[in-house]
Amino acid sequence: MKQIISLGLGVQSTAMYLMSSLRELPEAEVAIFSDTGKESTATYDYLDYLKRWQKQNGGIKIAVVNEKNLYRDLLNKSNTGRFASIPAFTAGTDGKAGMLRRQCTGEYKIRPVDDYIRDYVYGLPKGARRPQTSVWIGITTDEAERMSIPRERWKVNNYPFLGMTVDSHGNVGRVPWAVPQNRSNVMSWYRRKGIPIPPKSSCVFCPYQSDHTWAMRKRHAPEDFQAAVRVDQAIRNSTSQGVNNPVYLHRSCKPLAEVEFDLTQNIEWGECSGTCHV
Template sequence: MGKFTVLSLGAGVQSTTILLMAIKGQLPKPDIAIFADTGAESQATYTHLAWLTKLAGENSIPVITVKHGDLMDDYLNAIELGTRFVTIPVHCVDKNGKKGMLRRQCTGEYKILPIRREIRRWLCVKPHERIPAGAIDFWVGISTDELRRLNGFRNDPKWLKPTFPLIQIKSMSRQDCLNWLAYHYSEIIVPRSSCVVCPFHSDMEWRDIYGTQDWETAVQYDDLIRTGTKSQRTQLYLHGSLKRLAITDLRTPEDFGQLVLPSFKFEKHNLFANIG
C-alpha cells in the first residue's frame, strides 16, 4: 500500500485555507478531502461546502461527505424513545442544583469515526484487515495559535499520521489564514464550522446567528432537550447561563458602554432576561 494524503475537511477557516492553497499549488494536493456531516451544521457551512466540493472536484481533489447518524435527531429520539445516544457537551444542573457539563462524545461519534471508516472504505480495506503504520498522512487544519489542540491526536491509530500543514509547512495562524483568504478569495466568507447547537458557542457566536433559521433551530432544540433522557435526571441547557436560549441576554459588558448593537435586536432579551 502506498502512502496517501487525506485532508480532514471541517470547512472552517483553517481547513478551507489548506484546500484552497492546494488548489492554487501552494501546498501539495491531498488525495481526498473528507467532510463529516453531523447533520447539525449551519446553513452557511452547507452552502460553503457545496462551493468547495465543486471547486476542489474541478481541480482533481475529490471531496467526500460522510454522515453517521444525526446529532440532533439521535438525541431527541433518545429522550423520546430511549434509543442509544452519545452526549454533546451541554450545560446541566442536577436536582441538588449542582452545575456541570455533559461529556463531549459527539466529536468522536459524528466526526472522527466516520472519517476513519471512510478512509478504510476508500482504501478497500476490510474491517479486520491491518493498515501499515503511517500509511495515511492525515492533514488537519490546526493553526499556530491552536497548539494545545495537538494533544488530541496522541491516541490516533498508528496507520494515521497526523500532519498539520498550517503549522509544519506554512507556519500560519488563523489570522494569517483569514488574510490569505481575503487576498485570494475576497468574494467568499468562510463560516465558522461547528454545529448550530454546540454549547461551546461564545455569546458572540450565538449573536452571529441570532434571528436566522439556525438560531430558530438552536432555540427549539434547547427547549426540547431540557429534561434529558430518563437515565440522566438533570436539566440541560445549551447556554452556560442555564437559561432558555430564547431568553438569554447575549449582550457583553462592552455593549452597555458602547451601545454598539441595534437595540431592537435585543428587546426580547431585555424584557425576559431574568425569567427562566
C-alpha cells in the same frame, strides 16, 4: 503514505484544501467533510461554493459523509442505540452549572472520517487495519495547544500550518514542505487569492458558543437558532440516558428560547476539539 484532509469547512482546513488543490501544498488524496446534520446555513452555502470551485479548478475530491446525523439523533434520543452526548449544561446538587461529557466529536466527526478512509480510500472490510495514513488537520500556530495524539495506531496527525506531525505513540516529527502560519496569515492568503473566507463552522446547537454568537445567530439566522431551540427542548429530560437533572444548551441552565444574551460576552464556554470547525 496517503495524504487525507480532514475538512471541517472552517478557515484553516478549507485553506489546506484550496492550497493542496492549487499545488501550493502536496496534492492530497481526498478531503473528507463529516456532516453532523445541522451546520449553519452559511456553512452549507460555503460547501456549495467549494464544490463549484472544485469543478471549475480541478480541485481535490470532496467527500461528504452524513450517514450519522447528530441533529436527528438528539431530537429522537429513543431511536438511537446509545446517547450521543454533547457538552451541554446541567446544574449539580450545589446549584452550579457543569458540562456533560463530550462524545460528539469522536462519534460524529472523527469516526466517520476514519470509516470513509477504511471503506473508500482503501476498500477494506470492517475490522481490518488501515495502512499508516497521514490525516491533515488545520490548526495554526496561534492555537498549537489543540494538537492531539491520535488514538488509532494507523493514523498520523499532520498539521501543515504547524509544520509538525504526531503519531499514536506521541512521537513528534517535522513536515519538510510545511511553512508554519497563524490564522492571520491564512486569512491574508484568502484575500490575496480573492477567495471568500469561510464562516466559522460548528453545529448550530453547539453549547460552546458565546453569548455574542448565540445572539448573532438568533438575529441573523433565525431558522438555525430555532433548530438549536428544538435540540435544547429535546435534551431537557435526559434521565433515560443517566442524567438526572434537566439539561440545557446554555450555561445559565435556562431554556435557550428564554435567555437574554449578553452581547459583550464573546468567549466560548469550553474548548471544542480542533477536528470540529477548523
